[in-house]
Amino acid sequence: MARYIGPVCRLCRREGMKLFLKGERCYTEKCAIEKRNFVPGQHGKSRKSKLAGYGVQLREKQKVKRIYGVLEDQFRRYFEQAERTRGITGETLLQLLERRLDNVAYRLGFATSRPQARQLVRHGHFTVNGRTVDIPSFSVKPGDVVAVRQSSRQVPSIAHALEEVKGRGVPEWLQFDAEAMSAKVGSIPTREQINLPVQEQLIVELYSK
Numbered sequence: 001m002a003r004y005i006g007p008v009c010r011l012c013r014r015e016g017m018k019l020f021l022k023g024e025r026c027y028t029e030k031c032a033i034e035k036r037n038f039v040p041g042q043h044g045k046s047r048k049s050k051l052a053g054y055g056v057q058l059r060e061k062q063k064v065k066r067i068y069g070v071l072e073d074q075f076r077r078y079f080e081q082a083e084r085t086r087g088i089t090g091e092t093l094l095q096l097l098e099r100r101l102d103n104v105a106y107r108l109g110f111a112t113s114r115p116q117a118r119q120l121v122r123h124g125h126f127t128v129n130g131r132t133v134d135i136p137s138f139s140v141k142p143g144d145v146v147a148v149r150q151s152s153r154q155v156p157s158i159a160h161a162l163e164e165v166k167g168r169g170v171p172e173w174l175q176f177d178a179e180a181m182s183a184k185v186g187s188i189p190t191r192e193q194i195n196l197p198v199q200e201q202l203i204v205e206l207y208s209k
Contacts, residue, residue: 090200
């Protein structure tokens with residue numbers, strides 16, 4: 001499956017905020033936003049962005065795409081699915097993205113970033129309801145149990161991530177059992193439980209044009 005493989009710190013700089021794509025580095029003074037908080041490019045330091053209308057909507061869409069690590073075609077499919085689902089389209093879109101298996105692994109603290117979580121899923125380190133799943137976009141549903149595979153519980157990167165993110169907390173819609181290294185999906189996440197500084201309605205307006 002296609003994915004962005006370029007430098008990720010420039011994505012944060014382009015959006016003017018931390019997207020937490022580099023794990024621990026994002027919490028240190030080495031973070032690109034801390035060192036160079038201006039858009040990338042030759043004239044980035046002197047360029048003054050004046051966004052309005054379409055530009056604001058586009059930046060909001062790009063921000064969400066980059067946070068969850070999906071490309072345009074896949075993101076549009078998520079939007080079309082959200083449109084067909086009863087409820088508020090923007091909120092449903094975020095719920096679909098939040099229920100991706102790689103995002104769930106990240107939210108549970110098994111990885112320090114979503115890109116790392118995606119790699120761990122692709123390498124088959126997680127199970128859903130006892131069966132190994134290696135598809136990052138796999139959508140979990142209420143009642144599903146996500147766990148680290150028995151043979152993967154000593155993987156250094158997972159153990160290190162759990163130690164690093166202890167204070168981050170686990171969303172209320174996931175019932176986490178630290179000892180068993182597993183969690184049950186208790187419910188569909190509400191908008192309040194999806195702690196992201198985004199205005200999803202702008203994305204709906206963009207695609208509705």
